[in-house]
Amino acid sequence: MNNGTPPAIRATGLVKRFGKQTAVDGVDLEVAQGEVVAFLGPNGAGKTTTIDMILGLGRPDAGSVELFGMSPRSAIARGLVSAVMQTGGLLKDLTVRDIMRLNASLFSSTIDVDDALERAGILQLASRKIEKCSGGEQQRLRFAMALLSDPGLLILDEPTTGMDVEGRRSFWNAIHADAARGRTVVFATHYLEEADQYADRIVLIRQGRIVADGSAAEIKSMAAGRTVEAVLEGAEANRAELEPVLRALPGVEQVELRGDRIKVRTAASDDTARHLLTATSAHDVTITSQNLEQAFLQLTGDGEPDPEHQRLGQHENTEAAR
Numbered sequence: 143m144n145n146g147t148p149p150a151i152r153a154t155g156l157v158k159r160f161g162k163q164t165a166v167d168g169v170d171l172e173v174a175q176g177e178v179v180a181f182l183g184p185n186g187a188g189k190t191t192t193i194d195m196i197l198g199l200g201r202p203d204a205g206s207v208e209l210f211g212m213s214p215r216s217a218i219a220r221g222l223v224s225a226v227m228q229t230g231g232l233l234k235d236l237t238v239r240d241i242m243r244l245n246a247s248l249f250s251s252t253i254d255v256d257d258a259l260e261r262a263g264i265l266q267l268a269s270r271k272i273e274k275c276s277g278g279e280q281q282r283l284r285f286a287m288a289l290l291s292d293p294g295l296l297i298l299d300e301p302t303t304g305m306d307v308e309g310r311r312s313f314w315n316a317i318h319a320d321a322a323r324g325r326t327v328v329f330a331t332h333y334l335e336e337a338d339q340y341a342d343r344i345v346l347i348r349q350g351r352i353v354a355d356g357s358a359a360e361i362k363s364m365a366a367g368r369t370v371e372a373v374l375e376g377a378e379a380n381r382a383e384l385e386p387v388l389r390a391l392p393g394v395e396q397v398e399l400r401g402d403r404i405k406v407r408t409a410a411s412d413d414t415a416r417h418l419l420t421a422t423s424a425h426d427v428t429i430t431s432q433n434l435e436q437a438f439l440q441l442t443g444d445g446e447p448d449p450e451h452q453r454l455g456q457h458e459n460t461e462a463a464r
């Protein structure tokens with residue numbers, strides 16, 4: 143990094159194969175200290191395999207990882223990195239505070255147990271037995287355990303799987319409040335709204351490759367298609383004339399004519415709108431951008447990834463990602 147601070151994560155050319163299958167296929171990723179980054183991708187995209195290599199749990203077939211300028215093993219040994227994985231054994235007979243104390247005893251220095259519980263939003267559960275905690279509460283306990291060493295980097299692999307909407311919301315609010323103090327957070331998810339609401343930056347993964355990297359707003363604009371809608375009396379009845387003309391306009395990808403309504407998906411929405419307003423008697427023209435879900439589906443759907451879409455500038459539009 144130019145200011146002499148090493149990035150929290152620098153992964154270069156990561157490849158992981160399982161037999162004939164390439165689960166991770168050349169991932170380059172740099173995460174600056176203080177960033178909150180979502181790995182977003184469909185099931186089997188390679189998120190967990192990438193995280194395992196970042197944590198030094200899986201050995202890459204090619205490429206390398208540095209965390210804070212050192213090997214994952216050294217960074218973890220120094221308490222700089224903690225992880226909250228999808229599952230993991232919790233001793234059910236213990237109380238929340240007891241298991242926290244037990245874990246704290248494994249480190250040479252930790253933050254106060256109750257302080258970690260408070261940051262995870264579960265201090266009020268300190269004397270409850272783990273078997274009496276809900277799945278969401280147990281995940282927050284894992285989060286509290288991960289906070290004990292006060293790590294600079296926290297990695298969470300689909301931490302809210304199986305939680306209901308309210309559980310997810312309060313879990314992420316606790317993570318987000320904590321990240322606001324400057325901790326670097328990287329989380330894997332296949333929930334779009336989690337990535338959209340809680341990450342400054344979204345790294346979209348598909349078939350082991352990064353297919354997009356930017357703020358939610360940037361990702362939406364990458365799958366730049368817009369929809370132009372208008373009312374034109376007899377649109378569907380005049381399909382034979384209207385459809386070829388609309389399809390021939392620049393950027394047009396899809397044309398739908400239903401009753402008196404026209405719907406055009408296009409990369410050049412101004413041209414389509416101008417045509418409708420000047421060359422036809424269409425009225426009530428509206429232009430809408432794709433939402434993140436449409437962009438996600440477009441970028442992670444079947445077909446070859448577009449190499450031009452591999453990288454975007456970062457941090458220009460982060461407020462739109464909140």
Ligand SMILES: Nc1ncnc2c1ncn2[C@@H]1O[C@H](COP(=O)(O)OP(=O)(O)OP(=O)(O)O)[C@@H](O)[C@H]1O
Nearest residue numbers: 160163165183184185186187188189190191192332
């Ligand atoms: N230990 C393994 N042995 C064989 N194949 C594996 C192994 N681990 C992962 N894979 C395969 O590698 C691919 C990537 O898996 P990975 O778990 O990294 O995806 P993911 O994006 O985390 O998916 P999910 O959202 O379902 O957790 C998948 O096709 C998976 O079946």
